[in-house]
Amino acid sequence: MVGARAKEELLPATRDPLPPPGAEPADAGAPPRRPWWVYAVPWTGRVPQLPARQWRILGLLACAELFENYDLGIFGLALPQIQLGLGIPEDQVGNLSALLRLGTIPALAITVLADRIGRRRLLLATILGFTACTFATTFVRDTAQFAALQLLARVFVAGETMLAVVVLAEELKARDRGWGIGMLGALGAMGHGLAAIVFGFVEILPFGWRALYAIGALPMGLLAWFRRGLPETGRFQAHRAARGPQGGWRAWAQPMRDLVTMYPGRVAVIGLAVVPLDFVLVTASLFMAKTLQEVHGYAPGEVTVLYLVGGALGILGNIAAGALSDRWGRRGVLGLLLGVLALAFYSFYNGSGPAIAVIWVVQVFALQGVGVLFKALGSELFPTSYRSTASGVRAILSTLGGSAGLVLESGLYAAAGSHGAAITWMLPALAIPPLVIWFGLPETATRELEEIAPER
Numbered sequence: 001m002v003g004a005r006a007k008e009e010l011l012p013a014t015r016d017p018l019p020p021p022g023a024e025p026a027d028a029g030a031p032p033r034r035p036w037w038v039y040a041v042p043w044t045g046r047v048p049q050l051p052a053r054q055w056r057i058l059g060l061l062a063c064a065e066l067f068e069n070y071d072l073g074i075f076g077l078a079l080p081q082i083q084l085g086l087g088i089p090e091d092q093v094g095n096l097s098a099l100l101r102l103g104t105i106p107a108l109a110i111t112v113l114a115d116r117i118g119r120r121r122l123l124l125a126t127i128l129g130f131t132a133c134t135f136a137t138t139f140v141r142d143t144a145q146f147a148a149l150q151l152l153a154r155v156f157v158a159g160e161t162m163l164a165v166v167v168l169a170e171e172l173k174a175r176d177r178g179w180g181i182g183m184l185g186a187l188g189a190m191g192h193g194l195a196a197i198v199f200g201f202v203e204i205l206p207f208g209w210r211a212l213y214a215i216g217a218l219p220m221g222l223l224a225w226f227r228r229g230l231p232e233t234g235r236f237q238a239h240r241a242a243r244g245p246q247g248g249w250r251a252w253a254q255p256m257r258d259l260v261t262m263y264p265g266r267v268a269v270i271g272l273a274v275v276p277l278d279f280v281l282v283t284a285s286l287f288m289a290k291t292l293q294e295v296h297g298y299a300p301g302e303v304t305v306l307y308l309v310g311g312a313l314g315i316l317g318n319i320a321a322g323a324l325s326d327r328w329g330r331r332g333v334l335g336l337l338l339g340v341l342a343l344a345f346y347s348f349y350n351g352s353g354p355a356i357a358v359i360w361v362v363q364v365f366a367l368q369g370v371g372v373l374f375k376a377l378g379s380e381l382f383p384t385s386y387r388s389t390a391s392g393v394r395a396i397l398s399t400l401g402g403s404a405g406l407v408l409e410s411g412l413y414a415a416a417g418s419h420g421a422a423i424t425w426m427l428p429a430l431a432i433p434p435l436v437i438w439f440g441l442p443e444t445a446t447r448e449l450e451e452i453a454p455e456r
Helices: 004-013 036-040 052-077 079-086 090-104 107-117 119-139 143-171 174-199 209-229 234-243 254-261 264-286 288-294 300-314 316-328 330-350 355-380 384-416 419-440
Strands: none
Touching: 036 174, 052 079, 052 119, 052 143, 052 174, 052 209, 052 288, 079 090, 079 143, 079 209, 079 288, 090 107, 090 143, 090 264, 090 384, 107 119, 107 143, 107 254, 107 384, 119 143, 119 209, 143 174, 143 234, 143 355, 143 384, 174 209, 174 300, 174 316, 174 355, 234 384, 254 264, 254 384, 264 288, 264 330, 264 355, 264 384, 264 419, 288 300, 288 330, 288 355, 288 419, 300 316, 300 355, 316 330, 316 355, 330 355, 330 419, 355 384, 384 419
């Protein structure tokens, strides 16, 4: 390993290098350059002054996130139609969803490779992979084929999502990281809005829910744009130059060895937080659209209106959480949002009447904010040598927690009599994450990555 001084000497030799920590951008003092797509978000908070390279990276990653969230949104929105079309029993919905989430586990291989050969190439591969799987889902004939293709799609989706946050964490300055990751989440969440728009026509589109997946082929036409515009991060280029050429299986396993030797306590705390978190969040989120339709009496078109109008407000949780945590700290904002989320879930699954629409918006707002902060923490707490691998391990722990929650919900459903009652019984687990994070992890806001987690 080289020291901080050696790393600073290496950075200028890389293409489009990052400025040294604490330095101002070259165009400091110039008016902020805001690409047109920034205005797609109704509220962006303080817009930082980013150089053209960073705006380009943020835009490309947001485009990929949008189509990935479209694919994920279709499953939740069209679940009743998919059940009917493929003959999936009600008591197997949770098990199917749990199986699909296991796609995050093989995605660990993608993140380990990204720590060895670079973020850029793996990002391009994941975009191609999830697009092909989404389109192929159009032609499935039974539940097994649907599960197999969507499981593979989730491998690529999970890999892209983790790498996108890693890239932004490595590219943006400390004061802008929370905002940038939040903006990525807000722009990407518009994929759910796109899914909601298309879902509004599910009853009149030819081939019904299958047509929704056919639209997932659109990103294929954008791959050339991604290849030209997406560079490798400056921090990874510096790390690769510092470590020098390495070969053999031991070198490929080095990120995993670093994970368990450099900061093992942080890995343990993250695991203690994300397992109970997604134990509840994944299950409660999955049944939101289904509950709107089957319990609260919303028609597909009304669900579309709520997702578009209310969702436009809900996705602001990404920006708010990122911007506020840059100012007040990740841990405090995270604890506040988790408290709001627990109350919103309880009210949504046990209440009724017109207030349900408002409660749904609050749920989405808090969900988006919590997701942004966990992604930020997962990318900030570990050094460049295994930052991507650490994100992969965090995602696996999250998946295990979410899958356990879905399986348990399937069992609780019979005893509780409804999905809402089963989810209510699971809510106390949300008290665990804020406690272990507050007492077990350092604050990362406004600190450069090399200060938070130096190479050892």
